[in-house]
Each structure stands twice: as C-alpha cells, then as structure tokens.
Amino acid sequence: MKTLCFILVLFCILLVGAIFETKSISAEKIEPKKIYYSALTEDARRQVECLAQNIYYEARAESEEGQLAVALVTLNRVSSHLYPEDICHVVREKLGKTCQFTWWCDTKLKNKAVKYQYNTQEKEVYDNMRKIALFAYVNY
DSSP: OHHHHHHHHHHHHHHHHHHSOOOOOOGGGOOOOOOOGGGSOHHHHHHHHHHHHHHHHHHTTSOHHHHHHHHHHHHHHHHSTTSOSSHHHHHHOEETTEESSGGGGOHHHHHHHHHGGGOHHHHHHHHHHHHHHHHHHHHO
8 A cells, every 4th residue: 555655646746747847948049039120010110119219218328138128117017907008108108297207207308309310329329229129029
C-alpha cells in the first residue's frame, strides 16, 4: 500500500511538473513587428503623433528605456477600462484641474509643440520619439 501511495504521489508530482513547466523564451527569438509610419491609416498616424508628443514632453531627457516606459504606460491606460479608449484621449484626459500627463496642463509646453518643427535639433529629437511611439504602437 505504501508503495502504491508513493507511486501515485510521484506520478502526481511529475504530472504537475509537466503541466506547469515553463519554457523561457529568449528576447532574440521574438521579432518585433516592423511597419512604416507612411503605411498607417490617418487615425493610426494621429494616435502615434499623440503618443510621440507624450513621450517627448514626459521623457525627452530620459534613456530610450525610459521613453519606451512612458509609451507603455500610455498604451496600458488605453487598454484599461478605467481610461479613454484611444491614445489621444488618454494623453489629454483632465480630471478637474489635474491632467493625467502634466505637460498637457502646461500651456507653455503645448505652445512649444508647434515650434519644434522649425528647430532642426528638436525635430531630430522629436522624430526619434516618433520612432519609439511607432514601435510601441505596433508591438504593444
């Protein structure tokens, strides 16, 4: 009887181990999707622009990882039922006098958003934010 119980316990351990076996997936095996900005629909381009602006104003001085983190926070809010259903509305959401993202309540920063295109250095920085936004938008 003890032998039978031992065999059953051993079988259960092996079965549970097989069911819950986790296989690690290395990052090298996962290929991110690639898409050109020009291939997006007009609405998708608008969403990417809102995401790029949010990254620019929230994390311009951060590393690429920090900038991607801002993009992912924004996209995570979009996927939550607690926030609006698209990126632009999430970025611009204001509850009372409080904005979800502080730059949206700062008129000086919002007015500056239009001026970046006239400054070559800032245009380069913004274009990089757009690339990060596009990557996050397509791969999230």
